[in-house]
Amino acid sequence: MPYHPSAEAQKLIDRLVGDGSAEEPWAGKPLPKHVAIIMDGNGRWAGDRGLPRIEGHREGIQSVRAVAQACRKLEIPYLTLYAFSTENWKRPRTEIAALMKLLRDFLKEEIPEMLENRIRLDSIGNIKKLPLYVQHQLSKTSR
Structure with a gap:
């Protein structure tokens, strides 16, 4: 399924790689080999x-x-994403369930593109605490 970014995500892409209207912001500069992001603030953003x-x-x-x-x-x-900490288990059960379903659905949608682009996803942490349906999808991405 082709990815069509939201308006805010497109702004992020444009800031990171340029929008084609001028020289790309990273042109001629050394780039990192590894980018790590702590995913935080999505709930506050919505609120x-x-x-x-x-x-x-x-x-x-x-x-x-x-x-x-x-x-x-x-x-x-x-690319490393720190996406779900042990502290997140203290959230309301309904929010945790929704997050797990989002993760499962995201993985289902992305697996074909990941395989096509030879992208490997390694899960770090106590995967056994995640619901079985999430563990199953994660196992498909690390092959």
Whole structure:
């Protein structure tokens, strides 16, 4: 399925790799081989806009796609996302369930493109605590 970024995600892509209207911001400069991001603030982002927290998490997925696209374009080989900490288990059960479903759905959608682009996803941490349906999708991405 082709990725069509949201308006905010497109702004992020444009900031990272340029929008084609001028010289790309990284032209001629050394680029990192590894980018690491702590995913935080999606719920607050939604709250600041009067939206349910889950909408912030959905927009966070768009940002992940935007950053991954930018890394591919800039040929940055490694991207690390710190996405779910042990502290997140203290959230309401409904929010955790929604996050797990978002992760599962994201992985299902992205697996074909990941395989096509030879992208490997390594999960770090106590994967056994995640629901089996998420563990199953994660196992497909690390092959």
